Amino acid sequence: MSDSIFETAMAQLGKALQYYSIDTESELRLQTPRATYTASIPVRMDDGSLKVFQGYRVRYNDLLGPTKGGIRFHPGVTLDEVKSLAFWMTFKCAVVGIPYGGGKGGVTVNPKELSLLEIERLSRGYMSAIADFIGPNVDIPAPDVYTNSMIMGWMVDEYSNITREFTPSIITGKPIALGGSRGREDATGRGGFYALEAMKEKLGLGSKPLTIAVQGFGNVGYHFANLAAQHGHKIVAVSDSKGAIYKKDGLDPESVHKLKQQSRELKAAYCKDSVCEIVEHDTMTNEELLELDVDVLAPAALENVITKDNAKNIKAKAIVELANGPTSPEADEILFEKGIDVVPDILANAGGVTVSYFEWVQNRAGYYWEEADVHDKLKIIIDKAAKEVMDLKDEHNTNLRTCAYIAALRRINEAVKAKGTRQNFSSGS
Numbered sequence: 001m002s003d004s005i006f007e008t009a010m011a012q013l014g015k016a017l018q019y020y021s022i023d024t025e026s027e028l029r030l031q032t033p034r035a036t037y038t039a040s041i042p043v044r045m046d047d048g049s050l051k052v053f054q055g056y057r058v059r060y061n062d063l064l065g066p067t068k069g070g071i072r073f074h075p076g077v078t079l080d081e082v083k084s085l086a087f088w089m090t091f092k093c094a095v096v097g098i099p100y101g102g103g104k105g106g107v108t109v110n111p112k113e114l115s116l117l118e119i120e121r122l123s124r125g126y127m128s129a130i131a132d133f134i135g136p137n138v139d140i141p142a143p144d145v146y147t148n149s150m151i152m153g154w155m156v157d158e159y160s161n162i163t164r165e166f167t168p169s170i171i172t173g174k175p176i177a178l179g180g181s182r183g184r185e186d187a188t189g190r191g192g193f194y195a196l197e198a199m200k201e202k203l204g205l206g207s208k209p210l211t212i213a214v215q216g217f218g219n220v221g222y223h224f225a226n227l228a229a230q231h232g233h234k235i236v237a238v239s240d241s242k243g244a245i246y247k248k249d250g251l252d253p254e255s256v257h258k259l260k261q262q263s264r265e266l267k268a269a270y271c272k273d274s275v276c277e278i279v280e281h282d283t284m285t286n287e288e289l290l291e292l293d294v295d296v297l298a299p300a301a302l303e304n305v306i307t308k309d310n311a312k313n314i315k316a317k318a319i320v321e322l323a324n325g326p327t328s329p330e331a332d333e334i335l336f337e338k339g340i341d342v343v344p345d346i347l348a349n350a351g352g353v354t355v356s357y358f359e360w361v362q363n364r365a366g367y368y369w370e371e372a373d374v375h376d377k378l379k380i381i382i383d384k385a386a387k388e389v390m391d392l393k394d395e396h397n398t399n400l401r402t403c404a405y406i407a408a409l410r411r412i413n414e415a416v417k418a419k420g421t422r423q424n425f426s427s428g429s
């Protein structure tokens with residue numbers, strides 16, 4: 001297998017097509033992005049020098065609606081990665097049945113090396129570069145790795161300056177003050193938690209409290225861990241890019257998060273108000289965390305962390321993919337043979353884009369919902385998609401990823417048929 005993440009994505013599609021075939025023309029259309037945009041973004045740095053960053057936006061497929069997907073700021077961003085993430089967005093939106101196609105954007109940058117003002121100039125520069133390529137009915141960005149609501153706020157402001165009208169529906173994940181939705185901040189982690197709760201009994205995890213290890217303690221990993229802990233599960237390990245912490249009798253995710261915000265250190269802690277006390281714990285590497293003997297492993301960072309090299313050592317009973325693309329196709333096969341169920345990314349982390357959809361709906365209606373309504377509506381959507389995927393597993397006896405792809409392909413195929421295709425106009429008819 002090469003380093004191309006897009007090959008991983010195509011292998012997943014290829015496998016699903018063995019179980020659910022669509023017409024060859026639609027298959028062809030799913031193998032390439034509809035449109036790809038590459039931009040150089042010049043940014044004035046604080047010391048007066050100029051730096052040029054590479055930015056991308058990919059509109060992968062819009063059969064089900066305008067393309068939708070986040071913007072990633074990360075040193076590892078490449079066109080291959082953005083294309084793959086846009087492909088996964090296509091299937092993610094389809095599996096939960098929201099009226100979007102898939103898109104994604106990114107800038108190759110390490111935002112940790114930039115000042116806040118430099119990040120603002122870069123965010124505005126990126127938005128200005130892609131402004132003609134996106135639109136509230138065309139392509140709607142959102143946050144992703146290392147971007148957040150503050151950055152979305154700058155971007156909606158920049159877009160509104162360009163178009164000379166306030167256009168909140170151009171981007172989601174915004175601050176509440178600029179048309180953001182209540183419940184968007186924790187939506188991806190919450191969706192993962194709802195998916196786990198909906199599926200755990202059928203996955204053989206029973207209804208007792210679970211032990212959980214979370215690889216990656218950013219927005220998604222933190223909210224997932226926090227909700228799970230609040231519901232009685234035991235978060236035994238979490239990690240960031242520097243390493244992992246482990247506590248057999250369970251961490252307090254909220255305190256760990258608070259301490260990390262204050263000191264940038266990942267340590268087991270208990271906080272009372274803003275005073276945090278570090279408590280005894282073990283440390284380990286990210287690799288060791290992945291191989292812990294727990295009920296649930298939740299990779300919540302980047303792609304390709306469970307591979308053919310470590311899949312055989314995974315001891316978790318189930319994996320909940322909060323990150324996009326954390327498991328390679330070879331690892332998928334090994335895990336399936338070992339009887340380890342993988343709740344796939346396109347279902348497990350679909351909560352974020354689902355609440356983005358709610359935000360877009362609220363922006364267009366100009367009417368804003370209570371947080372409890374957002375949670376209820378999200379749960380309905382995730383529960384329904386989880387059930388559909390589990391039912392397909394009973395029918396096809398393949399892994400959950402392939403079942404999620406089948407559910408998505410069914411919806412995409414329905415749209416293809418409803419649009420009327422070339423067959424209707426073929427020669428001689």
Ligand code: GLU
Binds near residue numbers: 068069092141353
């Ligand atoms: N970046 C998130 C994802 O990968 C959210 C996308 C969105 O809200 O549009 O699903």
